[in-house]
Amino acid sequence: MPKLIVGLGNPGKQYEQTRHNAGFIALDTLMDSFAISSQKTAFKAELYFANIKGEKVIFAKPQTYMNLSGEAVLQILAFYKIPISDLVIIYDDKDLPMGKLRFRESGSAGGHNGMKSIIHVLGTQDFKRLRIGVDMPPEHFKIVDWVLSKMSAAEITEIKANINQVKGFVDDFCQNLDFKKIMNNYNK
Numbered sequence: 001m002p003k004l005i006v007g008l009g010n011p012g013k014q015y016e017q018t019r020h021n022a023g024f025i026a027l028d029t030l031m032d033s034f035a036i037s038s039q040k041t042a043f044k045a046e047l048y049f050a051n052i053k054g055e056k057v058i059f060a061k062p063q064t065y066m067n068l069s070g071e072a073v074l075q076i077l078a079f080y081k082i083p084i085s086d087l088v089i090i091y092d093d094k095d096l097p098m099g100k101l102r103f104r105e106s107g108s109a110g111g112h113n114g115m116k117s118i119i120h121v122l123g124t125q126d127f128k129r130l131r132i133g134v135d136m137p138p139e140h141f142k143i144v145d146w147v148l149s150k151m152s153a154a155e156i157t158e159i160k161a162n163i164n165q166v167k168g169f170v171d172d173f174c175q176n177l178d179f180k181k182i183m184n185n186y187n188k
Helices: 019-031 066-080 113-122 143-147 153-166 168-174 179-186
Strands: 003-007 036-042 045-052 055-062 087-093 101-104 128-133
Touching: 003 019, 003 066, 003 168, 019 055, 019 087, 019 128, 019 143, 019 153, 045 066, 045 168, 055 066, 055 168, 066 087, 066 113, 087 113, 101 153, 101 179, 128 153, 168 179
Parallel strands: 003 055, 003 087, 087 128
Antiparallel strands: 036 045, 045 055, 101 128
8 A cells, every 4th residue: 555645735826935835845856856657637636646665656646726635635545555553744834934844643733724624524633644844824914814825936835845855755655654763863
């Protein structure tokens, strides 16, 4: 059974460099480090297939818009018979400083609509995730406007650089290293 690594974001050119698309940006950065053997659009997502350390890995970008991300995740898990223990979700988090990365084994949605959707359809919040800091909104910003605002080139570069520093987690995950060890290795 393959491993599933999902980056959250919104489809469409107008969302490409927004804070809410940090998951897509991170996934693209990770995929640059691995040989993608094929790709297809299915299950309301763009799917990219790789073989890493002898394991099949599916990188997925849901195309449902953020608040329905769970629909794509559930369909992919069901079709490929992937247990929730072999799932990692990568997403933006306004409660972390810009570019800061944090691996967690479980947790609440923290107000994130994509995570709310995934927790709702899976019926659990016990799944692995990598949170990417996008900062708290300035006082005059509504949260929705903040997460849909464009990041600067420097902020995007910082996210990509930090993802490149932790990309080894994919190898570790494929080799079934205990996730607590992955957290200890990469949560700096």
